[in-house]
Amino acid sequence: MARHTPLTHEEFAAICARLDAGDPSRQDLKAATKHLAALLVHRAPGASVEVRIPPFAAVQCIAGARHTRGTPPAVVEMDPLTWIALGRGRLAWSDATIRASGERSDLSHLLPLDVI
Numbered sequence: 001m002a003r004h005t006p007l008t009h010e011e012f013a014a015i016c017a018r019l020d021a022g023d024p025s026r027q028d029l030k031a032a033t034k035h036l037a038a039l040l041v042h043r044a045p046g047a048s049v050e051v052r053i054p055p056f057a058a059v060q061c062i063a064g065a066r067h068t069r070g071t072p073p074a075v076v077e078m079d080p081l082t083w084i085a086l087g088r089g090r091l092a093w094s095d096a097t098i099r100a101s102g103e104r105s106d107l108s109h110l111l112p113l114d115v116i
Contacts, residue, residue, distance in 0.1 A: 004038035004059065007031060009116075016116040019084065030056045033080045036087035039113040049104050052077040062104050074102030087113040 007015070012035055015028045024032075033056040040051060041059050048064030050072040051057075065073060077099045078086075085091035089112030100106070 004034045004041065004057065006038040006042070007035040011035075012114060013116050016088065029080045029084070032084045032087075033057050036083060036113050039087070040107075040110060043113065044107075044110050048072075049074040049076060049102070049107075051107070053080055053083045056080055064104065072102070074100075074105045076100045076105050076107060086111050089115045 006012075012032065015024070015032050015035075018024045018028050019032065033053050037051065037053065037057040037059045041061050044061045044063075046063035047060040049060065049062040051059050051061060052075065054077070060072070062074075078096065082091065082096050082098065086093065086096055086107075093106065093108035093111060
């Protein structure tokens, strides 16, 4: 899995302004998705849960058993707009459309990640 690096506060704020204006580019969605994924990995390091935000990111997080091949024991998947809204605190976990399975797949205690 690729290692993601967070954006600066200013870079993320500029992307969020375009998101809020309803005019994000594909690159904005990609950058915001990867930024929030990097923050998640920083907040909850590990490899027992795989978080997938296709087509932009997939990261492993949360301490526990590590998987290396095949389907991991816990998978969380959602679209980029849902991920960004969750990460910014604009959407509650309970209100989001998320595909999640396995132990530790509830990430609500880790959210929001970056409030702008």
